[in-house]
Amino acid sequence: MDWMAWTLPTALFFASIATALAVMSVLAIKRPSTxxxxxxxxxxxxxxxxxxxxxxxxxxxxxxxxxxxxxxxxxxxxxxxxxxxxxxxx
CATH class of the missing domain: 1.10.287 (Helix Hairpins)
Incomplete structure (x- = not known):
């Protein structure tokens, strides 16, 4: 992560958004949203x-x-x- 000089809070922020998107993708496959x-x-x-x-x-x-x-x-x-x-x- 040195190539962008990210701080830990910034990395955690983007990791949490990526995790939320992954969870939403799994939910969309298992239980489609109405x-x-x-x-x-x-x-x-x-x-x-x-x-x-x-x-x-x-x-x-x-x-x-x-x-x-x-x-x-x-x-x-x-x-x-x-x-x-x-x-x-x-």
Whole structure:
């Protein structure tokens, strides 16, 4: 990993996204997703909800960095709640 000079948090971040994609691929093969309409009023499948979770979490973290001086671990907790809510109700 020296060729990109990655830090450990950066490597863990991308490894977790790769793991999530792999898990979603296995789930899609074993139990195909059925689209459903949630709170947003749009039809979403499991992969759509993962994409919305990743995109929303990015915005949450950017807002956290820009608006507060508190540790980033709080934003991680907010992202976990957001991910749960997205997969449950969207």
């Amino acid at each position: 689209p459903r309409v949630g709170v947003l009023g749009i039809e979403t499948a499991r992969g759509d909800r993962l994409f919305l979770t990743l995109l929303g979490s990015a915005f949450i973290n950017l807002a956290w960095i820009g608006l507060t001086d508190l540790p980033q671990t709080f934003a991680l907790g907010i992202c976990a709640v957001f991910a749960f809510a997205t997969f449950r109700w969207v």
